[in-house]
Amino acid sequence: GWTGADCNTWVGSGEVQVCDKSCDALVDCNGRGRCQNGDGEGMCVCFDGYEGEHCENDISVSEALPSCGCGTSGGDCGAICSALETCHGHGRCSGEDGSCLCFAGWTGADC
Known part of the structure; x- marks a missing residue:
């Protein structure tokens, strides 16, 4: 299997398999969302009041869902x-x- 902070170190024998980087340490939601697996890649699902790829944008309370x-x-x-x-x-x-x-x-x- 794969190991390491970047999911790039192969430890094992046999055929090398594709590394699934879903929700690893590289996906940062700025403390304003949670990482969710999707199509083999981690992505942020933002908490109410935030938006953007990494939940980096504040939206006003009146605009929040x-x-x-x-x-x-x-x-x-x-x-x-x-x-x-x-x-x-x-x-x-x-x-x-x-x-x-x-x-x-x-x-x-x-x-």
Whole structure:
């Protein structure tokens, strides 16, 4: 297998395998998000109030997405999103129009 802070030191015998650098020490979310594995690469999922590839940008409280319970969204968390708008776990359902608001690194109508 692979080891080391940069996941670049092969320790073992036999065929060398591809190193999965998902969420290793090289992915820094500036303490404003958490690293999430995706397609073999680590990426930041920013906490409310932050955005950017490494959660480096502050967004004002009025622009931040509310932290609503499961299945609800909107400014007062009163909007119910259908089970079809789960955004594959890579975004949040917008209570305003039922569309997906994708987390950093994810795109598409349903993330």
